Amino acid sequence: MTTLTLDHASRWYGNVVAVNDVSMTVGPGVTGLLGPNGAGKSTLISMAAGFLAPSTGTVTLDGAPVWRNEQAYRHLGIVPEREGMYDFLTGHDFVLASAELHGLKNPRAAARGALATVEMEYAEKRKISTYSKGMRQRVKMASALVHDPSLLLLDEPFNGMDPRQRMQLMELLRRMGDEGRTVLFSSHILEEVEQLAEHIEVIVAGRHAASGDFRRIRRLMTDRPHRYLVRSSDDRALAAALIADPSTAAVEIDLADGALHIQAVDFPRFTELLPRVARERSIRLFTVSPSDESLESVFSYLVAA
């Protein structure tokens, strides 16, 4: 059982405040650190990983500070976002080096076990330079897991992964959480966090904006109207069909831009309605893009709620 505690932790670079007076306690299970790009997630993870000193406040692991404390890494596994990872080594040698650096009794067995956990044995003899992004991510995972840590920190672990790799990693992290480990991962994609984390910490512009169960946060999200921009082969006919359905609240035809601005109030129903209506009326859809889905707007909505 390992608990990561941030107590009024702040971090600034010159005049820029990256993390502003954040206090949170992360315990066993999977916790998602959610926020838009540039919100301070990586800075927060770096502080938790002992790679960055808090400018004020403290970051502790079961009461012991992480900064300048190499012994903390006995309990800590880190999967950094950056790609650099001794590309001239094979996957096996990379994980073996990790096991050796941890001073494990049987580093070879530990490396084998960790590579099996992430299902990378089939490519373990290949050089890391030949790996795809997803493979690199899994080998980084193996390296972080090799000493059986009780706290796992992952910075944007799903970036660049294909859906299958994403599912595999999610399963793995879920299992880690079920085993009683503390898993903290950052992401800027709400759906990712929702699928995996029991608990969410939301960080916006360096501030701790929300904390709690994802269902509550998700409800706040789905209750708000969704705006879409749609371009089609017959905007006017599509607009007429869409406004007839109660899932939409407003449809505006933007003649200058040649597009429809749609406001949907029943998000699940609308996502089903749009393709059906287009198909029935033989209207071709050229563009369907959420126009206010940027995380900044989602989060400002959350913060205001």
Next chain:
Amino acid sequence: MYNSTVARLTYRGLLGRRRALILFLLPALLLVIAVAVRRLAGADDQITTDVLGGFALATMVPLIGVIAGTGAIGPEIDDGSIIHLLAKPVRRPTVILTKLLVATGVTVLFAAVPTLIAGLILGGNSQRLAVAFAAAAAVAAVAYSALFLLLATVTRHAVVAGLVYALVWETLFGSLVEGAQTLSVQQWALAVAERIAGGGLVTSEVGLTPAVVLLVAVTAVATWYAGRKLRVLKLAAEE
């Protein structure tokens, strides 16, 4: 204070990169020069001193020191892979000392050993010149490795800064400006060579005792400070 895994990662990283080519090219060039000079001019102690002092010690050793010293840690800091090394319960001074040992070993292997061989080719160790310059190169290798290792923990432009130091300070100022000569690793190393070689062929601007004290002090302080820098190295991902 030594970690074999850190050493393995370091030398594989050092010798596995393209810049490692220079490690092979420079000694090869020295040996070619030695063979050519010997064929054209025969064995001559003064020429041996000029080639070993002018090219091997003044140019090749610092250049190889730059490659090995900065290469032992710089690329890892640049691409962020050092995060995988530092996220381990290994003391940071152990990391630095191990890397210093590897950098020194590589510099001795690629600079001091070829200097010895070139000396033997040029004059068959007449006046103990080959041994004298090889010893000087080995001593300089330690100091250069420590200095350039430190440089790589301080700046991301360590190779450029190292080259400027090696070529401008050591080669140019070191041989021209008197004050600079006392603060030149090359001159300290020459003091060692001066002691070993006979015939008054090798001279240094610095006496042996101050030279040894300075060599030890620079190496120790640079290593200590590099360990300190590594301990507070900020590894935040760019946001």
